[in-house]
Amino acid sequence: MLKVGNIAVYLLLSGFLMAAYVTSAVNIDRFRDEMSPGETVSTLIIAPEALEIASGEFRQVLADYLLLKACAFLGGRNKIKGPDMKVVAALFEQSLHLDPYFFQTCYYVQAFLTWRGAMVEKAIDLLKISRKHRYWDWQPGYYIGFDYFYFLKDNNKAAKQLMETAEIPGAPPIISSLAARMAHKSGQTELAIAFLQTMYDRAKDESTRTFLQDRIKAHTGILVLEKAVRLFRLKYGYIPGSLDDLVSKGIILELPENPYGDRYIYEPETGRVFFDRIR
Amino acid sequence: MHNIWLLTKVTFKQGIKSRILAGIAFLSALLFASNIAITNLFAIEMGKVMVDIGFSVLSLAGLSIIFFLGIGLVSHDIHNRTVCMVISRPFTRWQYILGKYGGLTLILLTATVILGALAILSFFVCSLLVPGLELPRDFSWPAILVTISFNFLSLLVVMSFAFFFTIISSSIYLAMLFTFCTYFIGHCLETIVKILQGGHFVDASPSLVFFLKTISWIFPNLSAFDLKASMAYGLPLDPVYLGWTAVYGCSYSVLMMIFTFIVFRRRDIC
Amino acid sequence: MSEIVFDHVTKSFKYGLKQQTVLQDLCLEIEKGEIFGFLGPNGAGKSTAINVALDFIRPDEGRVFIKGLPGNSVGSRGHVGYMPEHPQFYEQLSARELLCFGGLVSGINRSEINEHIEIILEKLELLPFMNRPVRTFSKGMKQRIGMGLAMIHDPDILILDEPMSGLDPLGRRLVTRLILDFKERGKTVFFSSHILNDVETLCDRIAILDKGKRLFYGNIEEFCRDSGSMEEAFVERITNSGH
Numbered sequence: 001m002l003k004v005g006n007i008a009v010y011l012l013l014s015g016f017l018m019a020a021y022v023t024s025a026v027n028i029d030r031f032r033d034e035m036s037p038g039e040t041v042s043t044l045i046i047a048p049e050a051l052e053i054a055s056g057e058f059r060q061v062l063a064d065y066l067l068l069k070a071c072a073f074l075g076g077r078n079k080i081k082g083p084d085m086k087v088v089a090a091l092f093e094q095s096l097h098l099d100p101y102f103f104q105t106c107y108y109v110q111a112f113l114t115w116r117g118a119m120v121e122k123a124i125d126l127l128k129i130s131r132k133h134r135y136w137d138w139q140p141g142y143y144i145g146f147d148y149f150y151f152l153k154d155n156n157k158a159a160k161q162l163m164e165t166a167e168i169p170g171a172p173p174i175i176s177s178l179a180a181r182m183a184h185k186s187g188q189t190e191l192a193i194a195f196l197q198t199m200y201d202r203a204k205d206e207s208t209r210t211f212l213q214d215r216i217k218a219h220t221g222i223l224v225l226e227k228a229v230r231l232f233r234l235k236y237g238y239i240p241g242s243l244d245d246l247v248s249k250g251i252i253l254e255l256p257e258n259p260y261g262d263r264y265i266y267e268p269e270t271g272r273v274f275f276d277r278i279r
Numbered sequence: 280m281h282n283i284w285l286l287t288k289v290t291f292k293q294g295i296k297s298r299i300l301a302g303i304a305f306l307s308a309l310l311f312a313s314n315i316a317i318t319n320l321f322a323i324e325m326g327k328v329m330v331d332i333g334f335s336v337l338s339l340a341g342l343s344i345i346f347f348l349g350i351g352l353v354s355h356d357i358h359n360r361t362v363c364m365v366i367s368r369p370f371t372r373w374q375y376i377l378g379k380y381g382g383l384t385l386i387l388l389t390a391t392v393i394l395g396a397l398a399i400l401s402f403f404v405c406s407l408l409v410p411g412l413e414l415p416r417d418f419s420w421p422a423i424l425v426t427i428s429f430n431f432l433s434l435l436v437v438m439s440f441a442f443f444f445t446i447i448s449s450s451i452y453l454a455m456l457f458t459f460c461t462y463f464i465g466h467c468l469e470t471i472v473k474i475l476q477g478g479h480f481v482d483a484s485p486s487l488v489f490f491l492k493t494i495s496w497i498f499p500n501l502s503a504f505d506l507k508a509s510m511a512y513g514l515p516l517d518p519v520y521l522g523w524t525a526v527y528g529c530s531y532s533v534l535m536m537i538f539t540f541i542v543f544r545r546r547d548i549c
Numbered sequence: 550m551s552e553i554v555f556d557h558v559t560k561s562f563k564y565g566l567k568q569q570t571v572l573q574d575l576c577l578e579i580e581k582g583e584i585f586g587f588l589g590p591n592g593a594g595k596s597t598a599i600n601v602a603l604d605f606i607r608p609d610e611g612r613v614f615i616k617g618l619p620g621n622s623v624g625s626r627g628h629v630g631y632m633p634e635h636p637q638f639y640e641q642l643s644a645r646e647l648l649c650f651g652g653l654v655s656g657i658n659r660s661e662i663n664e665h666i667e668i669i670l671e672k673l674e675l676l677p678f679m680n681r682p683v684r685t686f687s688k689g690m691k692q693r694i695g696m697g698l699a700m701i702h703d704p705d706i707l708i709l710d711e712p713m714s715g716l717d718p719l720g721r722r723l724v725t726r727l728i729l730d731f732k733e734r735g736k737t738v739f740f741s742s743h744i745l746n747d748v749e750t751l752c753d754r755i756a757i758l759d760k761g762k763r764l765f766y767g768n769i770e771e772f773c774r775d776s777g778s779m780e781e782a783f784v785e786r787i788t789n790s791g792h
Contacts, residue, residue, distance in 0.1 A: 049474050056466035057338055057505045060331045068320055101512045104323040134512075136416070204323055282654055289639055289650050296641035296682075359637045364698060367603050367631035368654045369623045549596075549605035549633075 045090065048097030055098060063099035066091050067108070074112055075207075085117040093122075096129050103137065106130035110143040111208050120151040139202070141165030142175060146195050155182050174198055189223045214259040218275040221256035225264055225273040228252045239271050282370055283378040290352065290382020295389065299348045307340040307394055311401040318409050326415040327511040329405045333398040334426065334507050340394050341387065341434040342462070345441050346455055349383050353442060354451040363549055376540045380442060387434055395427045417513025425521070426510040432528040433504035437462050439535035440499070447542050465501035468494070499531050550617050551578040552706055552737045558601055558611035560594075560761075571597045572608070573761040579739050579754075581705075584732050586752035587741035590787060593758040595741035596634060599710050603631055615706065627656055630704035634711040636695030640684035644675060644694055647683060648701050655702035669697045672727065689720045696727060707731055709740035713747055725751065745779045757783070759790050 055062045070091040074080070080088070092113065095105050106127060113123035124147050131140035142165050148158035162179035165171055178194060193216060200212040225243060228251045232240045236249070243266045246252050258264050258275050265274045294300060311333065318329045356362045356379070365375055402423075406412055440461050445454040472491050475483035503524050509516050555577040561570040571594045579585045589595050600606040602613045604621045613620035616628050638647055648666045657665055670676045673693045678686070683694060692715060699707055707728070713721050728738050728751055742748055748755060748769075755772060757765040764786050765772055769779070776782035 049470075053467040053470050053474075056463065057502070057507070058335055060327075060507055060511065061335045064321070064328050064331055099508070101508060101514075102324060102327065104321060107323055285650055285654055289642065289646075292646070293639045293641045360633065361637040361639060363603075363605060363631070363633050364636070364638060364651070365654070366605060367626060367629065368651065369627040369656065370654055371623050545607075547600075547606040549600045 046094075048094045051094055052098055059098040060102075063095045063102055063105070066095040066098070067102070067105050070095070071108060074108075080116065085113075085119065089113055089117065089119055089122055089126075092126060096126050100129045100133040103130070103134065103139070106134070106140050106143070107204070110147075111205075114147055114151060115211065120147055123147060136168065136170070138165050138168040138171035138175065141168070142171075142198075145175075145179070146199065149182065150192060150195065158182055172198070189219055189226065193219045193223065217257075217259050221258060221264060222273045222275060224252065224256050225266070226271070229266075229271045229273070233271070239268055241268055242266060243273070282374045283381060286365065286370075286375065286378025287381035287385060290379055291385045291389075294348055294352055294382065294386040297348055297352075299351065300344065300386070300390070303340055303343045303347070304390070304393065307336055308397060310336045310339075311397050314401045315405050315408055318405050318412065324415075325409055325412040326406075326418070329402060329409070329412065330415055330511045331507065333401055334430070334510070337391075337394050337398050337427065338430060341391065341430065342437065344387060344390050345434060345438050346458065348386070349438055350441050350445050350451060350454050350458065352383070353379060353445040354454060357446065357548065358449075358451065360549055366548065372544050373540055376536060376543060380439070380536055383438055383442065384435060387431065387438060391427065391431045391434070398427075399423065415511050415513060422510050422513075422516070425516065426506040429504045429506050429521070429524065429528075432525060433501050435532050436499045436501065436504075436528050436535075437465075439532040439539075443535050443539045443542075446539050446546075461498060462501065465499045466505075467502075468498055469500055469502045500527075504528065551614075552581050552616055553577070553579040553602065553708075553739055554614040555598065555602070556612050556614065558598065558608045558613060560597060560601060560606065560608045571761050572601070575611070575758075575761070575763055577756055577763070577766065579737060581737055582732065582735050583753040584728060584738045584751050585740075586748040586755040587739065587758065588743065588745070588748060588755055588783065589741075589758035590743065592760075594761040595758055596710055598758070599631075599708055599739075599741060602708065603629065627702075628705045630699035630702065630707045632695045632699040632707075632709045632712060634714055636691060636698070638683050638691070638694065638698075641682055643680045643682050644670065644686075644697075645679045647694065648697055651698045652701040655704075657702050665701055665703075669701050672700075673697050674723065688715050689717055692716055692720065693723065696724060700727070700731075705736050707736065707738045707740070709738070711742055712740055713742065713744055721747075745783060749779050757786055759787055762790070764790050 051062065052059055070088050073084070074088060092105055092109050095102070096109070099105070109123050109126045109130075113119045113126070117123075124144055127140050127144045127147070130137075131144060134140055141161055145158045145162035145165060148154045148161060159179050159182040162175055162182065166176035166179055174194070175198075178191065178198075182191060196212055196216045196219065200209060200216060203209045203212060225246070228246045229240060232246060232249065232251050235251070240246055240249070243255055243264060247254060255263065260275050266272075267274070314329055314332045314336075317332055318325050321328045362375065366372065406414065437458070441454065441458040444457040444461075445451070448454045448457065468491065472488065472495065475488050475491070506516065508514065555575045558572055558575040559570070560572040561568050563569075575594075575598060587595050587598070597606060601608050602615065602620050603626065607621070615625040618625040618628075639650075642650070645666055648669060649662055652662045652665055653659065666679075667676065670679055673696060675690065675693055675697070678690065683691065686694065692712075696709075696712070699709065709728075712724050712728075716724065725747070728740070731738055738751075740751075752769060754768045755765070756763055757772075773779050773782050776785055
């Protein structure tokens with residue numbers, strides 16, 4: 001028969017243990033939230049081939065996981081440090097090596113490595129893997145063409161890539177027209193807008209859509225301003241000294257808004273307009 | 280023949296009533312259910328992720344059955360001498376091998392059918408519950424059934440050498456270790472040879488490549504049975520290739536059984 | 550023709566680098582209708598001799614014949630009912646399923662098997678437990694099922710390895726009765742034991758084995774003649790042989 005005194009001792013001990021457990025658990029959670037394990041993303045620096053050997057028949061699931069890891073880090077972060085971006089690139093590469101058919105990897109390579117990572121050559125290398133394996137899909141080829149045109153300013157390679165891509169069954173007709181225009185070296189800005197518009201129509205996530213929308217707006221602004229500059233020159237015989245001249249002389253009603261800053265940047269020597277200082 | 284069938288039935292009953300099987304089935308059901316949650320984490324090509332996870336659980340469950348149930352059943356027979364109850368009767372050793380293997384095959388087949396049905400059910404539920412899920416390209420029921428069948432065939436091959444190792448080794452853990460090593464080599468040997476032959480990763484000596492190619496005749500090429508990528512992306516499956524793969528799987532299993540019999544025939548079993 | 554013949558059977562095992570001889574030139578003949586006891590201290594080689602007879606182990610030299618058929622032929626085992634020292638079963642099966650398997654494999658017709666099972670289970674006093682899985686059985690019950698498996702097909706020869714081991718007095722009485730019943734029907738029983746009491750009660754003739762060598766082979770009266778009790782005779786033989 002348990003004595004009352006013994007019961008009291010047991011209850012006290014149990015109560016103490018439970019309290020210790022609960023408070024420690026709560027505190028650990030608090031500390032670990034502040035620690036945020038995703039502060040720097042990390043990955044095992046192993047060659048993708050080694051991963052392929054190690055994962056055997058589970059390589060597709062591993063590819064999914066690696067991509068998830070990369071995306072979880074990227075989603076919701078605006079500033080990514082250089083070394084971290086390299087790790088993200090490594091994750092993409094590993095994932096793509098394990099499952100070269102997976103489109104989501106290809107999509108995110110284009111969405112992040114080019115725009116935010118400034119690793120365009122790397123992106124193109126990875127996209128080429130997708131392009132090779134997804135023989136039925138025009139999108140990887142389209143991305144590669146865009147990257148050559150927009151970032152590397154290599155119209156020839158871009159055109160070549162787009163011509164090949166246009167032949168894939170199901171490719172939208174705009175690709176061939178973009179390729180043709182590129183081959184004729186027509187106005188760069190109009191071409192850029194057309195490309196971006198197509199990508200915007202196909203974008204699947206909100207952050208990419210917003211990003212592209214701003215880009216399109218910026219380029220459209222440049223188009224308007226560069227046309228205005230040419231018109232000014234035609235009318236008055238000299239290049240305007242500043243963008244305000246365009247308004248004051250009545251060529252345009254008002255300056256278009258630059259989504260990336262206060263004003264558009266104008267180079268009077270060349271007559272070209274830019275939306276930011278990074279070319 | 281009658282004897283073989285009797286032992287097959289007994290082995291099957293022994294396996295089906297086992298708690299290990301129930302545990303594996305339960306865990307697999309949980310993992311299939313989690314397919315919905317995991318698929319939701321992805322934004323694009325969710326259909327392919329769904330198929331990836333479903334088939335990975337199927338593979339994992341099949342392998343668990345071989346390792347924990349199959350090896351356990353045969354090892355219990357040999358090392359606990361339950362086999363004496365059978366061999367003391369007019370039952371040849373060859374009949375024993377066939378009957379035992381038949382029973383294990385039947386257990387694996389039953390498990391594959393049930394797990395395959397669960398996998399397909401999880402695909403249905405995913406397609407209903409996960410918003411925006413597109414089915415994989417060129418998705419078709421025959422493709423799923425073919426993928427499951429070839430997965431089953433690869434498990435049969437694994438089981439044939441698991442059976443062999445259990446009979447020849449004195450310890451259940453050694454058998455598990457050898458089986459695992461053979462399974463692992465079976466999956467990665469082809470990849471290793473390709474990488475070495477490709478030449479960009481490492482400078483491979485021709486003798487190393489020759490050695491690896493030689494041993495690839497001994498170890499089964501399990502990656503040939505893995506049709507997951509084709510299933511997930513609608514890649515074309517060549518019926519001739521599939522036919523040869525099926526012949527390869529069956530002939531390897533039968534050869535393995537013959538080796539097992541040769542060892543078992545000579546062995547002192549009590 | 551003798552029922553069981555051990556013809557110069559020799560067997561050694563390798564333990565690491567050493568070779569140990571377990572049976573040395575063993576010769577025995579067991580006649581029809583007798584109960585033959587196989588005695589010896591632990592490790593004498595009794596179980597090994599039985600395993601050779603049932604083709605679990607292959608002898609280095611010599612052969613065993615059962616009803617004139619070579620021991621390593623499948624046909625010989627149709628005449629034998631065997632029970633090992635510690636019977637092991639497929640534990641998920643019920644008593645009925647086990648006996649059904651044993652009986653069918655040994656050649657009983659499917660139409661008769663259920664009758665046989667009921668008769669055997671009744672003799673073993675296990676009828677109420679017919680459908681329970683064997684893993685729930687106590688040790689004594691498992692030993693009785695082992696006997697049942699040996700007897701289900703009504704063989705001409707029973708080979709039992711330590712049949713009384715681990716049995717309580719009731720169990721021992723049951724097994725004794727079964728063995729005697731077997732003999733009354735003109736069948737042969739060959740069992741090994743180190744319990745001299747049982748051997749004395751049941752056996753017509755005995756053989757004594759020590760370190761693989763046959764020390765005595767004949768009937769019990771002859772064995773006890775000089776020493777009075779069986780135990781004294783046994784101890785004397787073993788000690789004299791240099792144990």
